[in-house]
Amino acid sequence: QQQVKQSPQSLIVQKGGISIINCAYENTAFDYFPWYQQFPGKGPALLIAIRPDVSEKKEGRFTISFNKSAKQFSLHIMDSQPGDSATYFCAASMVGYQKVTFGIGTKLQVIP
Amino acid sequence: DAGVTQSPTHLIKTRGQQVTLRCSPISGHKSVSWYQQVLGQGPQFIFQYYEKEERGRGNFPDRFSARQFPNYSSELNVNALLLGDSALYLCASSLDPGGSYEQYFGPGTRLTVT
Numbered sequence: 001q002q003q004v005k006q007s008p009q010s011l012i013v014q015k016g017g018i019s020i021i022n023c024a025y026e027n028t029a030f031d032y033f034p035w036y037q038q039f040p041g042k043g044p045a046l047l048i049a050i051r052p053d054v055s056e057k058k059e060g061r062f063t064i065s066f067n068k069s070a071k072q073f074s075l076h077i078m079d080s081q082p083g084d085s086a087t088y089f090c091a092a093s094m095v096g097y098q099k100v101t102f103g104i105g106t107k108l109q110v111i112p
Numbered sequence: 113d114a115g116v117t118q119s120p121t122h123l124i125k126t127r128g129q130q131v132t133l134r135c136s137p138i139s140g141h142k143s144v145s146w147y148q149q150v151l152g153q154g155p156q157f158i159f160q161y162y163e164k165e166e167r168g169r170g171n172f173p174d175r176f177s178a179r180q181f182p183n184y185s186s187e188l189n190v191n192a193l194l195l196g197d198s199a200l201y202l203c204a205s206s207l208d209p210g211g212s213y214e215q216y217f218g219p220g221t222r223l224t225v226t
Contacts, residue, residue: 034214
C-alpha cells in the first residue's frame, strides 16, 4: 500500500523557472510532512517540513503548500538553479513514531 | 560536529551470506532508524531503536535484525542474503523517538548481492 503518492517522477525545468512537485497521502493520522533532497551517492537531507495546522511554509526559495481537506501537499522551488538538480522525496510521519513514509521520489533536472 | 556515519561505504556479498552494517549517530542523538532504499525508490523503514530497545519495525522478514549499543551506535544484520537485498541501506539519527521529528541521514552503505 503506497501511503504517500508523489508526482511527477521526473521533472525538467529551465534555470530561473518554478519547480513544482505534488504529493498526496491517505492516512489522516499523519501529522508531519517533511521534504528531503538527495544528491547521488548521498543520504537524504531534510529540506523543509510542515505540520497540518499550517497551510503554507516558506524557507528561502522553497515553499510547501498544504491542503488538509484534500490530503495533498506540494513543494515549490522558485528561481530554480542547476544546483537544485537532485531527487526530492516527500514524506509523512505520525506523532510519537519515528517511522517516516516516503514517496517514490522526483528526479529534478534544472537546465541552464 | 560530525554527522551520521556509516560503514562500510560499499559491500559486495554472495547470495546466502550474512552481512553486518554499522552506524554511528550524531553526538547526543539517542534514536537510530534503519531504512532500505532500492534504486529508483524512496527509502523504506526497517527498524527504529531508542535507548537500546526496538521501538518500531517495518515489513521486513526475520532475516533482518538490528541492535543498539550503550554508546547509541547501531548494527543492522541481514542473514541469508537474496539478490533482492541489493540496495542502499541508510541510517538516520534523532534526539528521541517521538518528541523531535527531525531525522538526519547518513550517506548509506551500498550493498550488492551477487
